[in-house]
Amino acid sequence: AQRVTQPEKLLSVFKGAPVELKCNYSYSGSPELFWYVQYSRQRLQLLLRHISRESIKGFTADLNKGETSFHLKKPFAQEEDSAMYYCALSPANTGNQFYFGTGTSLTVIP
Amino acid sequence: DTGVSQDPRHKITKRGQNVTFRCDPISEHNRLYWYRQTLGQGPEFLTYFQNEAQLEKSRLLSDRFSAERPKGSFSTLEIQRTEQGDSAMYLCASSFDSNGYTFGSGTRLTVV
Numbered sequence: 001a002q003r004v005t006q007p008e009k010l011l012s013v014f015k016g017a018p019v020e021l022k023c024n025y026s027y028s029g030s031p032e033l034f035w036y037v038q039y040s041r042q043r044l045q046l047l048l049r050h051i052s053r054e055s056i057k058g059f060t061a062d063l064n065k066g067e068t069s070f071h072l073k074k075p076f077a078q079e080e081d082s083a084m085y086y087c088a089l090s091p092a093n094t095g096n097q098f099y100f101g102t103g104t105s106l107t108v109i110p
Numbered sequence: 111d112t113g114v115s116q117d118p119r120h121k122i123t124k125r126g127q128n129v130t131f132r133c134d135p136i137s138e139h140n141r142l143y144w145y146r147q148t149l150g151q152g153p154e155f156l157t158y159f160q161n162e163a164q165l166e167k168s169r170l171l172s173d174r175f176s177a178e179r180p181k182g183s184f185s186t187l188e189i190q191r192t193e194q195g196d197s198a199m200y201l202c203a204s205s206f207d208s209n210g211y212t213f214g215s216g217t218r219l220t221v222v
Contacts, residue, residue, distance in 0.1 A: 004152075043113075044153070044201070044213040086152050096208040097143060097166065100152030 002027040004089050006101035013077050014109045021072040021104045023061075023087030033063055033070040034098065036086040044086070047072075057081070077108045112136065114214035116202050122220045123192055130188045131217045135204030139212075142185050144177055145201040146170065147216070153201055159185060192221045 003026045013019045025031065035047040048056045050063040050070060061072045070087060084105050088098040115134040123129050135142050141160050145153035156175070157167045161182040171177075174192075179185040189196055199218050205211040 009150075043215045046211065088152075096141065096205060096211070097155040097158055098145075098153070099155065102150065102152050 002031065002089055002091055002099045004087050004099055004101035006085075006087055006104050008104045009102070010105050010107070012107045012109055015079055016076050019074050019077045019081070019106065019108075021085050021087075021106065023070045023072065023101060025068050025070065025087070025089050027068075027089060027091060030092050032090040032092070033061070034088045034090065035059070035061055035070075035072050036088055036100070038084040038086070040083070047085070077106075079108050079110055082106055082108045114202055114204050114212050116200075116214040116217050118217055119215065120218045120220075122222060125192060125194060125221055127192055128188065128190045129192055129219065130186050131200055131219075133185045133187070133202030133204075133214060135184070135202070136206075136210070136212055137183075139204035139206045139210065140182070141205045141207065142179055143203040143205075144185070144187050145203065147199040147201060148197075156187075189219075192219075194221050197221045 005024045007022055033050045036044050037047045038044045059074045061070050063070050084103050086103045087101040090098050117132045143158040144156040146156055147153045155168050156171050157177050159179040162179050174190045177187045197220050199216045201216045202214040
């Protein structure tokens with residue numbers, strides 16, 4: 001069965017410091033991995049997906065199949081990055097439903 | 111707002127009552143999904159439709175829950191004989207095949 005683990009419920013960093021939000025997954029096949037973000041009083045929205053290999057708002061994430069991880073990183077945190085971040089997995093050859101982790105609440109301290 | 115709309119935003123109901131939520135997806139989206147999110151957890155998949163066909167249901171979806179998408183456009187999620195454990199945020203999402211996956215703002219259900 002698929003499972004997504006985000007070990008940190010809360011993470012605080014100072015503005016300008018690097019930030020890394022951890023995500024580990026278990027799945028027997030080849031999943032697609034995503035990061036979703038929810039800013040205060042806004043709906044859940046896609047931040048990035050591993051297939052795109054892109055950087056959004058300065059964030060990047062690399063899929064490490066050996067370690068089954070998909071950590072989200074940003075070299076210099078900004079106050080506007082404060083939000084709830086969810087790692088999500090979509091199994092291959094399915095209807096594209098997501099399996100989410102429990103989320104990490106990031107606070108960037110000015 | 112041309113995104114995914116959910117109605118109502120909040121619902122308070124007494125235990126044992128039935129409730130129904132509505133989701134209006136983005137108009138050109140053929141897939142529609144329902145999720146449930148409880149406090150401190152990520153969203154959990156409940157069910158999804160491709161057009162009007164309900165193609166998958168999670169084991170979380172007990173027989174008190176039923177979802178429909180009769181014309182392949184809007185969808186309703188009904189919970190019969192609500193229990194306190196049903197209190198959660200119910201999220202709807204839509205996509206065109208696997209593209210443009212968009213979430214609604216959710217319906218917060220409180221069972222008292």
